[in-house]
Amino acid sequence: MMKRAENIIVGISIGDLNGIGSEVVLKTFEDSRMLELCTPVIFANVKIMSFIKKNLDSTIILHGIDKLDQILPGKINIFNLWKEGVDLNLGTNDEKIGEYAIKSFTASTKALKDGLIDVLVTAPINKYNIQSEEFKFPGHTDYLNQELDGNALMMMVQGNLRVGLLTDHVPLNKVSSYLTEALITKKIETIKKSLIQDFSINKPKIAVLGLNPHCGDGGVIGNEDDSILKPTIEKIFNKGTLVFGPFAADGFFGSGQYEKYDAIIATYHDQGLIPFKTLSFGNGVNYTAGLNKIRTSPDHGTAYDIAGKGQADYNSFKEAVYLAIDIYRSRIQHSEISENPLKAKEK
Missing domain, CATH: 3.40.718.10 (Isopropylmalate Dehydrogenase)
Known part of the structure; x- marks a missing residue:
């Protein structure tokens, strides 16, 4: 206590x-x-x-x-x-x-x-x-x-930049098999709760990055974004959580779009940590949210x-x-x- x-x-x-x-x-x-x-x-x-x-x-x-x-x-x-x-x-x-x-x-x-x-x-x-x-x-x-x-969630933090992960230490060829509605819902709720109680943000805005290049381009480069991520995000949003996406990951950080959100959720480890470590200049922190x-x-x-x-x-x-x-x-x-x-x- x-x-x-x-x-x-x-x-x-x-x-x-x-x-x-x-x-x-x-x-x-x-x-x-x-x-x-x-x-x-x-x-x-x-x-x-x-x-x-x-x-x-x-x-x-x-x-x-x-x-x-x-x-x-x-x-x-x-x-x-x-x-x-x-x-x-x-x-x-x-x-x-x-x-x-x-x-x-x-x-x-x-x-x-x-x-x-x-x-x-x-x-x-x-x-x-x-x-x-x-x-x-x-x-x-x-x-x-x-x-x-609790439900541990790896979150990288540097100032107002917060990057959480749907999957963390998972081999890349197995990431898609981990992406279920249950997992996505649990991780988004965990990060929302953390933003409220740990960072004093009353109504947090959360962005979710897509799994495939260009979020699958309508199924041409994979269908996980349209069949799993998008409908799950919409369902959670309709229940009152300010969550948006999936967003194409390639230009999300370079365009400064990340600055509009209180947290960004990457679908896999390197998708989130490479831009985070590039932007944090050695001052980043790994926080275990959700505990x-x-x-x-x-x-x-x-x-x-x-x-x-x-x-x-x-x-x-x-x-x-x-x-x-x-x-x-x-x-x-x-x-x-x-x-x-x-x-x-x-x-």
């Missing part, structure tokens, strides 16, 4: 320790003003974080804790999730490091679930070295969907090629922290208005 809008506790899963995750985390909190906005708790080990800090010539002070009831505001808290030493080989793919990434992620997810942290920001993982008998998920989102109530808890992450991967060199740009991670805080506050406000509609009228 949400309890406050101040001193928000931001849990951080450390991700792949051989990548740039720990670097962007530490760089984000080198700015002491961040500690006025939130209290970070990094799920890792103070010894390994001190090693990484030394490698970066960072001067920040880390506060090690062994229990989550020892969290101190105004400090960069490191929850000692393990005691043993960890051998790092920065910039390399290591299954053992993948085990620590998942240990950090699952522990921080449990803390989020139990209300011991308020929001979760996840540093990048390697989707290959995290696989094991205990963890058989393609990434963060699928595990969160299992552990937290009862808040999780964000930067929009980049482990970047092994620059790991340990001090070259990583931390803006995306910092924006992920900001967005998690903003959404947490928006949900508090939305909850208060829902409980007392007169407050909305007074405003």
